[in-house]
Amino acid sequence: xxxxxxxxxxxxxxxxxxxxxxxxxxxxxxxxxxxxxxxxxxxxxxxxxxxxxxxxxxxxxxxxxxxxxxxxxxxxxxxxxxxxxxxxxxxxxxxxxxxxxxxxxx
Ligand code: FES
Numbered sequence: 270x271x272x273x274x275x276x277x278x279x280x281x282x283x284x285x286x287x288x289x290x291x292x293x294x295x296x297x298x299x300x301x302x303x304x305x306x307x308x309x310x311x312x313x314x315x316x317x318x319x320x321x322x323x324x325x326x327x328x329x330x331x332x333x334x335x336x337x338x339x340x341x342x343x344x345x346x347x348x349x350x351x352x353x354x355x356x357x358x359x360x361x362x363x364x365x366x367x368x369x370x371x372x373x374x375x
Contacts, residue, residue, distance in 0.1 A: 275363060275370040284308060284369065289332060291323035292371075298323075299360060299371060302343040304330055309343040310362045310371045316348070316355035 278292040284303040291313050292299050298313035300323040309330075313323050320336035327333075331349060333340045339353030346359040361372040 275372045277368050278371050279369045281308070281364060281367050281369060287327060289323045289325065289327050291321060294371065294373060297373070299373075300332070300343075301362075301369060301371075302327055302332060304343065308362045308364055308369055310360040311341065311343060311346050312358045312360075314357070315339065315353065316357050317353050322357065 276294050284290045284301045286303045286306060289300050289302045300311050300313040302309045313321050315322055315334045317337060317339050320334050322332050322334055324335045325333050330342055330344050331340050332343050337352050340349040341357050342349055346356040348354055348356055358374050360374050363370040
């Protein structure tokens with residue numbers, strides 16, 4: 270699979286507004302976030318100690334890790350609070366004809 274390919278990962282209905290869902294692309298965990306109808310994607314693995322961000326709590330554009338409650342901006346992957354200091358990788362998202370497509374960042 271080309272790293273530049275758009276991959277259909279879910280239907281829009283699979284990710285309710287205000288929630289996060291995990292999908293996998295080639296065995297790599299990706300978290301999808303529905304923020305007021307707009308979908309964002311990042312790697313699912315927290316950069317602190319590898320918890321799944323998709324199991325966390327989404328509030329606005331902020332995902333809170335379920336393990337130590339570090340937070341990231343789902344738009345950029347930027348860490349927002351301790352203990353997270355390293356950004357989580359964001360990915361491009363395209364919503365088309367009721368499906369969510371993701372293009373992995375390098
Ligand atoms: S594993 Fe995510 S904050 Fe520690």
